[in-house]
Amino acid sequence: MENLLSLQKDFYEQQETIRTQVKEIERLMEIVKSNSDTNVELLTELTLNGGGAGGKVVKTSKPKPTYNKEGDNKIQQLELANRVEQSKKVLPNTCLPVANKTICLPNFICIGTMKSGTTFLDYYLQKHPQVAKHTKKEIWFFNSFYSYGVEWYANHFEPVLNFDNQKLIGESTPFYINNPNTAARMFVTLKNVKMILMLRDPVDRALSQYYFSIKWLERNKSQPLNYTFEEMITQEIEVIDTCVRGNQKYHEQFQQRKLDELNGDVDEEEEWDVINPFYQPHTDKNWTFYKECSRCEKCWPTGNILHTSGHPTFGMVAKSLYWEQLDHWLNFFPLDQFLIVRYEDLHVKPEKVLREVEEFLGLPAHNYGDFIPKNAVPHEKMDPKMEKLLTDYFRPHNEKLYKLLNRDMGWRR
Numbered sequence: 506m507e508n509l510l511s512l513q514k515d516f517y518e519q520q521e522t523i524r525t526q527v528k529e530i531e532r533l534m535e536i537v538k539s540n541s542d543t544n545v546e547l548l549t550e551l552t553l554n555g556g557g558a559g560g561k562v563v564k565t566s567k568p569k570p571t572y573n574k575e576g577d578n579k580i581q582q583l584e585l586a587n588r589v590e591q592s593k594k595v596l597p598n599t600c601l602p603v604a605n606k607t608i609c610l611p612n613f614i615c616i617g618t619m620k621s622g623t624t625f626l627d628y629y630l631q632k633h634p635q636v637a638k639h640t641k642k643e644i645w646f647f648n649s650f651y652s653y654g655v656e657w658y659a660n661h662f663e664p665v666l667n668f669d670n671q672k673l674i675g676e677s678t679p680f681y682i683n684n685p686n687t688a689a690r691m692f693v694t695l696k697n698v699k700m701i702l703m704l705r706d707p708v709d710r711a712l713s714q715y716y717f718s719i720k721w722l723e724r725n726k727s728q729p730l731n732y733t734f735e736e737m738i739t740q741e742i743e744v745i746d747t748c749v750r751g752n753q754k755y756h757e758q759f760q761q762r763k764l765d766e767l768n769g770d771v772d773e774e775e776e777w778d779v780i781n782p783f784y785q786p787h788t789d790k791n792w793t794f795y796k797e798c799s800r801c802e803k804c805w806p807t808g809n810i811l812h813t814s815g816h817p818t819f820g821m822v823a824k825s826l827y828w829e830q831l832d833h834w835l836n837f838f839p840l841d842q843f844l845i846v847r848y849e850d851l852h853v854k855p856e857k858v859l860r861e862v863e864e865f866l867g868l869p870a871h872n873y874g875d876f877i878p879k880n881a882v883p884h885e886k887m888d889p890k891m892e893k894l895l896t897d898y899f900r901p902h903n904e905k906l907y908k909l910l911n912r913d914m915g916w917r918r
């Protein structure tokens with residue numbers, strides 16, 4: 506009798522387990538049905554693992570796809586791993602349909618900096634058979650012509666939609682790095698783009714920019730630069746350290762003063778030396794902006810050095826503050842998406858640098874023949890006093906950069 510009762514108990518328990526399992530299956534089927542994206546085939550893949558209400562959904566593995574070896578589609582014939590490798594190398598990362606056609610945008614961009622050998626690198630990369638030709642080195646899309654749209658941008662590159670002969674697309678606009686808008690725009694447009702950032706000893710870069718500016722103004726029939734290198738540099742350092750860096754402080758004080766006025770806490774006659782951080786958008790066209798800004802009558806809005814103009818005569822010091830600029834870009838892209846190229850290496854071993862760039866971009870090695878420097882502007886040597894002043898000025902900024910990159914760039918100490 507006892508045995509019979511025990512058997513009956515087991516039977517009821519098993520029945521209960523089965524009922525729970527059925528309920529769980531019904532629950533899972535409801536979930537699948539209610540998900541319109543789910544393939545109904547998934548229903549057959551649901552099994553209960555472990556039984557009872559704690560059961561888990563297990564997906565059975567699907568048979569591996571087989572490729573039709575006789576097919577005429579070359580891509581399909583490749584093994585998956587090869588295809589992934591191949592796609593990394595040859596497929597442009599951003600191709601999109603625009604008005605009945607497909608356009609392709611850059612895989613790589615040299616984003617700066619000005620006077621660091623960008624023309625040289627661009628010139629030789631254009632000789633590589635796997636790099637698409639562009640209409641010009643500097644397209645200025647992300648800083649100046651973003652509103653023209655991606656089709657406008659893509660029209661600057663040789664079309665590459667040919668599976669037998671995929672080429673990489675690239676351009677070099679050295680003003681991208683110091684423009685406050687470019688990183689965000691590039692991220693939303695080309696988030697996988699590879700970036701090359703060429704950096705030069707900031708002291709040499711500043712001097713190179715000075716002589717380039719004189720030539721540039723001549724060429725554009727603008728007013729000549731009537732300031733010595735020393736005058737430009739000392740003036741700009743003053744602007745940065747008072748007007749730009751001080752901006753936030755002035756801004757806070759100004760707000761406080763306004764608040765006090767509203768609350769009736771100040772004597773209207775009382776003198777105050779807080780400067781209104783009034784932002785005057787500048788036209789880029791003349792040096793007056795610096796002079797005005799240095800008196801702190803007009804200041805940049807955020808205290809951010811990145812608001813340095815792209816104009817060639819501006820930012821001889823500011824464009825050399827690499828850490829600050831790169832730090833801003835790292836809000837959008839990880840560091841391994843950048844290849845940092847030392848100008849000084851390019852100077853000594855151009856072929857080594859080109860190989861490094863090819864490797865970074867996944868390009869096969871190419872023989873470029875003899876290397877000839879590009880965009881050289883003859884200039885005088887720097888006055889030793891100025892050299893010391895600039896070396897001292899840039900030292901803490903360089904150190905921050907070395908730390909960020911975990912790399913000693915070996916510039917003047």
Ligand SMILES: Nc1ncnc2c1ncn2[C@@H]1O[C@H](COP(=O)(O)OS(=O)(=O)O)[C@@H](OP(=O)(O)O)[C@H]1O
Pocket residue numbers: 618619620621622623624625679713714717851852853855876877878879880881882883
């Ligand atoms: N191969 C090689 N070796 C050494 N130096 C070289 C080389 N190619 C270019 N250059 C020097 O790079 C400076 C021009 O840089 P960019 O082309 O980036 O200038 S620009 O921003 O596009 O105007 C410019 O520097 P400066 O002459 O000091 O002004 C060029 O002389």
